[in-house]
Amino acid sequence: MTSTREDRITMSINTVAHLNFHGQARAALEFYHSVFGGQITVTTYGDFGMPAELPGATKVVFGQVLADNGFRLMAYDVPGQDVPLAQGEGAPTTRRENGVTLTEEPFFLSVRGETVEEVGALWEQLAEGATVVEAYAPAQWAPAFGMLTDRFGITWILDVAAEYVQA
Structure with missing residues (x-):
């Protein structure tokens, strides 16, 4: 199926900042949630199946803050050593x-x-x-x-x- 120019114009698109951290994603998401309110989602590498005993299993693989006032932000911890x-x-x-x-x-x-x-x-x-x-x-x-x-x-x-x- 091909989309026409008109189809592309009427589509809804959002741009959301996605921040990359090295071990601070959870703390940052919690801080931004305290400032802007809304809903916070934090999913760890362990939640996605990484064995709990491995380093990094508790780090954030997907996180976001979504507020009713339009604030949107995503974040995760880049795999590897904390900086x-x-x-x-x-x-x-x-x-x-x-x-x-x-x-x-x-x-x-x-x-x-x-x-x-x-x-x-x-x-x-x-x-x-x-x-x-x-x-x-x-x-x-x-x-x-x-x-x-x-x-x-x-x-x-x-x-x-x-x-x-x-x-």
């Missing part, structure tokens, strides 16, 4: 210098809400144990904006949707 977070090479590099954001990271996660209060509450929770790159405050392009690298090494952008006026 400490945010130490030495591979540590988050995002920083502000001379009024610009500099980074070597390949992506940021972005969370956008409708009110300063709604997003501010999420900011306060994500900021626990985080490195603040840019404080949550009014910005030229949004009622509020902030950037931080959380305790798991993930850099987040949180902002409030600006009301755009079309000409």
Whole structure:
């Protein structure tokens, strides 16, 4: 069966961030669940049949947080040796210098809400144990904006949707 252009346009597609950890997936999923709410699913390699006595059987092979407000995130533990977070090479590099954001990271996660209060509450929770790159405050392009690298090494952008006026 061939699909037409019209079929592809009407299909529903979602993009969901899938984070790769080295032994921290369960803790990260539990933290994000505490911040965003919703349902958490954690399935281990052992749940998929790895013998319990093998190293790694309790690590996450599939995990996700799904919240009613639209937040979606997936994560798992890459097989192999655990790697400490945010130490030495591979540590988050995002920083502000001379009024610009500099980074070597390949992506940021972005969370956008409708009110300063709604997003501010999420900011306060994500900021626990985080490195603040840019404080949550009014910005030229949004009622509020902030950037931080959380305790798991993930850099987040949180902002409030600006009301755009079309000409």
